[in-house]
Amino acid sequence: MLHHIQNKVYHVEILPPKQDSEKLEADLELFATKYARVMESGYCACITDNAMGHLAFQGSELIQELDLPVDPEKVMIHLNTFHTKEDLHTILDFCRDKGIRYLLVISGDGSERLPKLQPSDIGAVGVESVTSVELLRYIGRAYPGVFVMGVAFNPYEPEEHEFEKMERKIAAGATFIITQPLIEKNAVVDRLLAKYPEMPVIIEAWMSKKISLLSEAVGYEIPENTEFDPIETLKMLHRLYPTCGVYLSLLGFKTQYHLIADTWT
Amino acid sequence: MKIVVCVKQVPATHDAKIDPETKRIIREGQKAILNPFDTYAVEEGVLLKERFGGEVIILCMGPEKAHESIREAISGGADRGILLSDRAFGGSDTWATSYALAKAIAKIGDVDLVICGKQAIDGDTAQVGPGIAAHLGWLQATYVMKVEDVTAESIRVRRMHEDGYDICELPLPAVLTVVKDINSPRIPSLRGRMAANKAEIPIWKPADIGAELDRIGLNGSPTRVVRTQPPPARHTISKRIVGTSEECARELVRELRLRSIL
Numbered sequence: 001m002l003h004h005i006q007n008k009v010y011h012v013e014i015l016p017p018k019q020d021s022e023k024l025e026a027d028l029e030l031f032a033t034k035y036a037r038v039m040e041s042g043y044c045a046c047i048t049d050n051a052m053g054h055l056a057f058q059g060s061e062l063i064q065e066l067d068l069p070v071d072p073e074k075v076m077i078h079l080n081t082f083h084t085k086e087d088l089h090t091i092l093d094f095c096r097d098k099g100i101r102y103l104l105v106i107s108g109d110g111s112e113r114l115p116k117l118q119p120s121d122i123g124a125v126g127v128e129s130v131t132s133v134e135l136l137r138y139i140g141r142a143y144p145g146v147f148v149m150g151v152a153f154n155p156y157e158p159e160e161h162e163f164e165k166m167e168r169k170i171a172a173g174a175t176f177i178i179t180q181p182l183i184e185k186n187a188v189v190d191r192l193l194a195k196y197p198e199m200p201v202i203i204e205a206w207m208s209k210k211i212s213l214l215s216e217a218v219g220y221e222i223p224e225n226t227e228f229d230p231i232e233t234l235k236m237l238h239r240l241y242p243t244c245g246v247y248l249s250l251l252g253f254k255t256q257y258h259l260i261a262d263t264w265t
Numbered sequence: 266m267k268i269v270v271c272v273k274q275v276p277a278t279h280d281a282k283i284d285p286e287t288k289r290i291i292r293e294g295q296k297a298i299l300n301p302f303d304t305y306a307v308e309e310g311v312l313l314k315e316r317f318g319g320e321v322i323i324l325c326m327g328p329e330k331a332h333e334s335i336r337e338a339i340s341g342g343a344d345r346g347i348l349l350s351d352r353a354f355g356g357s358d359t360w361a362t363s364y365a366l367a368k369a370i371a372k373i374g375d376v377d378l379v380i381c382g383k384q385a386i387d388g389d390t391a392q393v394g395p396g397i398a399a400h401l402g403w404l405q406a407t408y409v410m411k412v413e414d415v416t417a418e419s420i421r422v423r424r425m426h427e428d429g430y431d432i433c434e435l436p437l438p439a440v441l442t443v444v445k446d447i448n449s450p451r452i453p454s455l456r457g458r459m460a461a462n463k464a465e466i467p468i469w470k471p472a473d474i475g476a477e478l479d480r481i482g483l484n485g486s487p488t489r490v491v492r493t494q495p496p497p498a499r500h501t502i503s504k505r506i507v508g509t510s511e512e513c514a515r516e517l518v519r520e521l522r523l524r525s526i527l
Contacts, residue, residue: 019452019453019458024458024459024462025462055452057454057455057458058455061454061455061456062455065455065456065459113450113452114452115449
């Protein structure tokens with residue numbers, strides 16, 4: 001993952017079509033177009049897994065059904081704990097067979113309609129529920145050496161707890177970190193970088209102009225009419241965190257994509 | 266096994282409106298969904314097919330837009346669907362509906378098992394499943410919470426009731442109505458959704474199933490809705506508990522015990 005940062009490879013989030021889409025064909029076409037554009041740019045396409053608990057199609061099945069080309073260096077699949085064991089293996093087997101190496105392993109937001117991995121499913125003992133830690137450990141055991149696994153870091157959670165979790169995630173096999181969205185310098189992320197100087201850290205840049213949507217993630221209210229310039233903020237993040245990679249969430253493919261090529265200089 | 270799953274398209278609950286003149290649910294222009302209880306019936310049909318082989322056919326009676334619900338069921342793993350749709354079916358009560366569905370099941374032929382959700386969330390009658398069994402002259406088990414075993418000749422199920430469950434064995438063919446405890450409906454795969462979008466769904470008219478016109482629609486419906494009214498408002502008690510976390514927790518437990526909730 002370090003070479004992604006050294007080669008200035010953006011990680012571009014692509015949201016899959018939702019399960020309840022009323023215009024599925026159009027949504028699939030749009031997804032394929034975005035994916036192709038990320039591939040052409042030499043960036044890494046990061047496909048979410050039921051983000052925010054909204055039911056959507058899996059990245060692996062989209063690649064399979066749409067017959068999208070896979071460059072192992074340019075695709076990252078998010079994987080959360082809201083799957084049956086059978087589905088989990090279907091996803092992982094597909095990724096392995098297609099050469100998809102990068103996984104972002106997260107606990108996930110869930111939904112009442114989604115199944116949840118049980119500790120007994122993956123041989124986790126002494127825990128009441130499966131988190132990213134148990135999932136990392138399981139994937140490492142079941143698919144030794146196959147995947148490069150990253151984890152999330154949330155600087156807005158209670159700090160000591162988050163660092164304690166990070167210790168366990170790294171011990172379970174995580175080899176890179178992606179943060180929650182940053183919109184300014186963050187002391188907790190600074191501490192993270194200082195604590196793990198060898199670990200590739202990718203900071204998330206919020207590319208939507210609707211900065212108020214971040215309220216829930218950051219834990220404080222951001223007024224709806226707050227002015228926010230995502231491109232300028234992205235440039236600022238590069239200046240503040242020159243050793244980090246950048247994950248672009250909610251990037252506007254029509255309005256912003258052509259602008260990002262010149263932001264990482 | 267040839268399994269028919271009967272489904273219904275219903276208004277999204279919060280949108281349901283009653284025509285004050287006809288006392289019937291206004292369906293035109295309303296957001297519609299697959300009856301939630303029917304999703305368990307579909308899943309059970311697909312699970313049985315996966316265990317024992319065969320085919321799952323979705324059968325639905327309703328307006329032409331009800332094909333959306335059939336497609337949703339196909340995306341969950343059913344093989345094909347049939348829609349009964351004609352003005353002559355309009356206004357059917359549960360008896361006329363179950364008659365029409367039974368005629369369609371007879372036309373499909375060689376059906377081993379019919380599965381329905383326990384009830385539809387709009388009418389809430391729970392009568393169509395039993396009505397189908399009556400019209401077909403088959404045995405039925407309602408409120409099924411588990412299918413224990415299936416052989417070439419019979420099916421053994423658990424029927425849920427308030428104090429426990431019954432274990433029943435029925436000769437096939439049979440009709441089941443299922444409760445939501447029976448399974449967890451799967452999330453449709455993309456492949457399933459794409460197949461469902463492309464599926465051809467034949468529309469059967471009364472003549473196609475040999476239905477007698479005086480046994481369907483309003484003419485075939487003995488039910489008369491005399492009056493409808495909303496359920497009485499629920500009496501709620503609100504009480505704000507203040508104090509430290511421990512004090513609040515203690516007081517909350519005391520209040521719940523006082524009301525025999527704990």
